[in-house]
Amino acid sequence: MKSRQLLNLWTEWLSTSETLLRALHEQTVAVTLRDVPRVEKLQPELDELxxxxxxxxxxxxxxxxxxxEELGAPLQSLRGLVSVLDKTEAxxxxxxxxxxxxxxxxxQDVVHKNRKLFESEMTYINGTLTLIAKAAVIGKGPYRGRKSGSTSVLVDAAA
Known part of the structure; x- marks a missing residue:
């Protein structure tokens, strides 16, 4: 069988891709649950895979x-390679x-979905921080700045 090495490489690729897909689904769950330590723990494994x-x-x-090239395929593509192999091997x-x-x-689909989830979480965090910042500036609500009665005392002490 002339294509044994190629088939072995593709089999290895498929095996690794299954492991990668499981890890990507774990990442989806971790992002959905907002489990930051789990996302951070998965990232090195995802990078390695x-x-x-x-x-x-x-x-x-x-x-x-x-x-x-060895078999003299007319096109250097899968179609060209398949055309020069015997029927069973092709x-x-x-x-x-x-x-x-x-x-x-x-x-690709799961990576795209996870990217969208990350973007959604970042938008949520950005919106929340914007609301907190606005509330702090307005001076009303639980995040308002408190006036200090000791500022005049400090000024008097410095004088």
């Missing part, structure tokens, strides 16, 4: 190009490639 995915992806791309390569594409789309 993303880097691992990128590394395997780069290796798989290099292997696919090498294989396409079907397996195409099936695995489709799984990788589907998994990558799922990861």
């Amino acid at each position: 993303m880097e691992s995915i990128r590394t395997v992806d780069t290796l798989a791309l290099a292997e696919a190009k090498r294989l396409a 079907a397996q390569v195409q099936l695995t490639a489709n799984k990788v594409l589907s998994a990558s789309q799922n990861i």
